[in-house]
Amino acid sequence: MMLQFERVVATGSAALDSGIGDTALKTFNGDTYLYSVTGPGGGVAVWKLSDGLIPQLTDTVYFSGALATTAGRMGFPVSLAGEDQLILSVRYASGLVGYAMNPDGTLGQLHESSGLVGGGNLSAVAQVSTSLGDVLVLAQNDIGQIATYSVDAQGDLQLVQMVSAAVDSMQTVTIGANHVVVASDSISSSFTTFSVDDATGGLSAVDNSEVLATLGIAVPTKIDVVQAYNQSWVIVAGSESNSLSVMKLTSDGRLDPTDHVLDSRHTRFESVQDLSVVNVDGHVFVVAGGGDDGVSLFTLIPNGQLVYLDSFADTVESGLQNVEALSVAHVGDELQVLVSSQQDAGLTQLSVALPDLGVVRKGFGTVHGTAGADKLSGGILDTELLGGAGDDILIAGTGSTTMTGGSGADIFVMQFGSDPTTITDFQAGLDRLDMYDFPLLRTPGQLTFTATHQGARIGYLNEKVELISASGGGLTADQVFGAGFDGPDHIPVDFGDFGGLDPGSSDGVLGPVTINSETENPALAQAEIRFSLDGGGTVSVRTDEDGRFDLGLPPGVFSGELDIIKTYSTASSDINALDALQVLRMSVGLNPTWGAPAPENIIAADITRDGTVNALDALAILQTAVGQTSKHLPQWVFLDDDADLSGITRSNVDYETGVGVTIDGGGFATDMTSILLGNLEPV
Incomplete structure (x- = not known):
C-alpha cells in the first residue's frame, strides 16, 4: 500500500487556508466531513470527502466579534444534549463555546453553555458515556486542571471533579464496563491514564510510571486510541524522541508497551507533531507526520507492533513543510489523508488505495x-x-x-x-x-x-x-x-530478552506458592513466564507489578512445561553477609546456625549453580551483599512443588526447574516452590 499525492485544496481565503492548527472528522448520514480550524483572525472551513473526488468545500465560518482575537486553533466534535457541536478553545470565555454541527456538515448557531469552571481556554476535550449520562472531560492548561462535567438535558454542564494535571492531547475509551482517559502533555513531557467512575464521572489516576520510564517518550505531542484484535491500544507520538510508541491498554487503565519505533532516513515522522489512526474492517492503519516534510504510513498487527508500509516526502506540488495536523478518513475504497502545514497554505490530500x-x-x-x-x-x-x-x-x-x-x-x-x-x-x-x-x-x-x-x-x-x-x-x-x-x-520494549530484569525489580515470595493465570501472583511480580508446548513452540510473557499475566493462547487444551525467570531485587536487602557466612559453614561441612539444612537451603546456597556448595558460592553471595559486581547474580528459581529433592546433598545439587501443566481455555493453576539463590533461611 502506498501514499499517493492527489492535490492541495484551499478555500481561496488566507484567513482559512494559512495556519491551520487542527483538523477534525465527523460523519453524518454516511458522509464524512473534515473541519479545519485556523484560530485568531481566521475561522473554520468544512470539506465533504468523497471516494475518488476532490474534497468539496461545504461551509466556511469566520470568527467575528470577541472570537476574532480569542479563538484558538483547535476544534473538538462533541455531543451535548443530543446536539453535535464543534467546541472551540476560547481565551477568557466563561462557558463552553462551540458551533452547532448540522446533519449536512454545515456549521450552525454559536452556543455558549453555562457551568464551566476555570474558563474556556481548552487544550483538549474528550467525551464518554457513563451510567451518569454523557460526561465531558476538559483539559484547562491555564489552571493546570482536568475537569469532568455531567451534561444535563439542556446541554448545560455540572462540575463533577477537578484533578491537577497539564494536558494537551486526550482520548477516552470504554473497555467492557470500564472507562479510561488517556492524556499527555508536551510541555511537561508527561503521560497519564485515569479510570472514570461509571456512577459519578470522577477520575482516578493510574500509576504507569515504571512502564513509561522504559520507553523514552520525549515531548508527547499526540495520542490516539484504537480498539482492534480484541484489545485496546494507545499510540503516542513523541516529538523530541522522534518516536511512535504502542501500548496495550487494560480496562483498569494499565499500560503494557508492545512497540517503540524511531524515525530513520527511510521514514518521515521526525519531530512528529500529529498522528491519526483508523480501523478499516479490522485492519488498523496509522499515519504520522512532523518536522521532516512528509508523512509515514503503518499498519498495526495483532501483537501490537507497527509494520511499515510507505512514506511520502514533500514535493514542489504538495504542501507538507513541517506537518502541523492531519486526519485520516476511510472513504469508499481508499484512505484519504488530509494534512496541514506550518508553512504551506491549504490542505494536502493524499490517498491510499485499499484493495479488497x-x-x-x-x-x-x-x-x-x-x-x-x-x-x-x-x-x-x-x-x-x-x-x-x-x-x-x-x-x-x-x-x-x-x-x-x-x-x-x-x-x-x-x-x-x-x-x-x-x-x-x-x-x-x-x-x-x-x-x-x-x-x-x-x-x-x-x-x-x-x-x-x-x-x-x-x-x-x-x-x-x-x-x-x-x-x-x-x-x-x-x-x-x-x-x-x-x-x-x-527499540525493544522488554529488556528481559537481554538476560533478565533490572536488579531493582520487585521482591518475590519464598517457599510454596500457587501460580494462577487468572489472579494476582505476589511471588511473580515482574517475572517472565515461559510456556513450552509439548511438540510446539514457546510463549514468553512478562507479568505486571501484581504478578498478573496472560499467555494469549488460542482456545483449546495445551500441555507443556511452565518455567519462571525472575531476578533479585537488591532494594529488598534479603541477601546479606549472614547468608554468606551460612554458606561458608556449609562449604566446610558445618550446618547453618539453625541446624541441618533442608534441600531447599542447599539449592539456595549453590548460587554459582555448579552442582556443589563451596567457598565460591559464599564469595558471590558476599559480593552481592556489599554491592560489588559478581558474575553469579542471585535469582529466583521455581520448582515443581511435588519434585523429589531427597537426593540433593552439598556435593550433589541437582534439580530441574519448572512444572508440567495442562492449560484448558487459557486458564490454569499449579503449585510450585520458590527459592531465592543466595538467601539462606530456615525452611
Missing part, C-alpha cells in the same frame, strides 16, 4: 487467507500460513512457521524467539522481509546470509529463516534486502 481487504486470522495448523489483503499470524504450534492472491502480511508464530504469500506483494514479519521459519515463494524485488522484532538488528550486515540452490538461509542469534525463491535458484542478499532495511528503527 481480506481477513485477520491467527491460529495453528493451516491458516488460509483469501484473494484479498490478509493479515495471518502463526501460533504456538507448528503453523502453515497461506496468503493467497492479495498483498498479504504473514506473521511468524512462536512455533515452526511455513509461509506462502501467493502472487501479491507480501510482507513476511519475523518474530524473535520463534522456531525456524520457512518462506516458500519469496519474490525478489516484490516481497519484503520485516525483521525488526529481532533485537538490536539494524542492517543486513548483522545477519548470517547463505545462498542455497533454492534460495537463501538467514541466521541471527538463534533465529533461522529459510527462503525459497518463487522463481527458483539461489538468492543474494541484494535481491532480498536491496540497499538495506526500509522503515523505522524498532
Whole structure:
C-alpha cells in the first residue's frame, strides 16, 4: 500500500487556508466531513470527502466579534444534549463555546453553555458515556486542571471533579464496563491514564510510571486510541524522541508497551507533531507526520507492533513543510489523508488505495487467507500460513512457521524467539522481509546470509529463516534486502530478552506458592513466564507489578512445561553477609546456625549453580551483599512443588526447574516452590 499525492485544496481565503492548527472528522448520514480550524483572525472551513473526488468545500465560518482575537486553533466534535457541536478553545470565555454541527456538515448557531469552571481556554476535550449520562472531560492548561462535567438535558454542564494535571492531547475509551482517559502533555513531557467512575464521572489516576520510564517518550505531542484484535491500544507520538510508541491498554487503565519505533532516513515522522489512526474492517492503519516534510504510513498487527508500509516526502506540488495536523478518513475504497502545514497554505490530500481487504486470522495448523489483503499470524504450534492472491502480511508464530504469500506483494514479519521459519515463494524485488522484532538488528550486515540452490538461509542469534525463491535458484542478499532495511528503527520494549530484569525489580515470595493465570501472583511480580508446548513452540510473557499475566493462547487444551525467570531485587536487602557466612559453614561441612539444612537451603546456597556448595558460592553471595559486581547474580528459581529433592546433598545439587501443566481455555493453576539463590533461611 502506498501514499499517493492527489492535490492541495484551499478555500481561496488566507484567513482559512494559512495556519491551520487542527483538523477534525465527523460523519453524518454516511458522509464524512473534515473541519479545519485556523484560530485568531481566521475561522473554520468544512470539506465533504468523497471516494475518488476532490474534497468539496461545504461551509466556511469566520470568527467575528470577541472570537476574532480569542479563538484558538483547535476544534473538538462533541455531543451535548443530543446536539453535535464543534467546541472551540476560547481565551477568557466563561462557558463552553462551540458551533452547532448540522446533519449536512454545515456549521450552525454559536452556543455558549453555562457551568464551566476555570474558563474556556481548552487544550483538549474528550467525551464518554457513563451510567451518569454523557460526561465531558476538559483539559484547562491555564489552571493546570482536568475537569469532568455531567451534561444535563439542556446541554448545560455540572462540575463533577477537578484533578491537577497539564494536558494537551486526550482520548477516552470504554473497555467492557470500564472507562479510561488517556492524556499527555508536551510541555511537561508527561503521560497519564485515569479510570472514570461509571456512577459519578470522577477520575482516578493510574500509576504507569515504571512502564513509561522504559520507553523514552520525549515531548508527547499526540495520542490516539484504537480498539482492534480484541484489545485496546494507545499510540503516542513523541516529538523530541522522534518516536511512535504502542501500548496495550487494560480496562483498569494499565499500560503494557508492545512497540517503540524511531524515525530513520527511510521514514518521515521526525519531530512528529500529529498522528491519526483508523480501523478499516479490522485492519488498523496509522499515519504520522512532523518536522521532516512528509508523512509515514503503518499498519498495526495483532501483537501490537507497527509494520511499515510507505512514506511520502514533500514535493514542489504538495504542501507538507513541517506537518502541523492531519486526519485520516476511510472513504469508499481508499484512505484519504488530509494534512496541514506550518508553512504551506491549504490542505494536502493524499490517498491510499485499499484493495479488497481480506481477513485477520491467527491460529495453528493451516491458516488460509483469501484473494484479498490478509493479515495471518502463526501460533504456538507448528503453523502453515497461506496468503493467497492479495498483498498479504504473514506473521511468524512462536512455533515452526511455513509461509506462502501467493502472487501479491507480501510482507513476511519475523518474530524473535520463534522456531525456524520457512518462506516458500519469496519474490525478489516484490516481497519484503520485516525483521525488526529481532533485537538490536539494524542492517543486513548483522545477519548470517547463505545462498542455497533454492534460495537463501538467514541466521541471527538463534533465529533461522529459510527462503525459497518463487522463481527458483539461489538468492543474494541484494535481491532480498536491496540497499538495506526500509522503515523505522524498532527499540525493544522488554529488556528481559537481554538476560533478565533490572536488579531493582520487585521482591518475590519464598517457599510454596500457587501460580494462577487468572489472579494476582505476589511471588511473580515482574517475572517472565515461559510456556513450552509439548511438540510446539514457546510463549514468553512478562507479568505486571501484581504478578498478573496472560499467555494469549488460542482456545483449546495445551500441555507443556511452565518455567519462571525472575531476578533479585537488591532494594529488598534479603541477601546479606549472614547468608554468606551460612554458606561458608556449609562449604566446610558445618550446618547453618539453625541446624541441618533442608534441600531447599542447599539449592539456595549453590548460587554459582555448579552442582556443589563451596567457598565460591559464599564469595558471590558476599559480593552481592556489599554491592560489588559478581558474575553469579542471585535469582529466583521455581520448582515443581511435588519434585523429589531427597537426593540433593552439598556435593550433589541437582534439580530441574519448572512444572508440567495442562492449560484448558487459557486458564490454569499449579503449585510450585520458590527459592531465592543466595538467601539462606530456615525452611
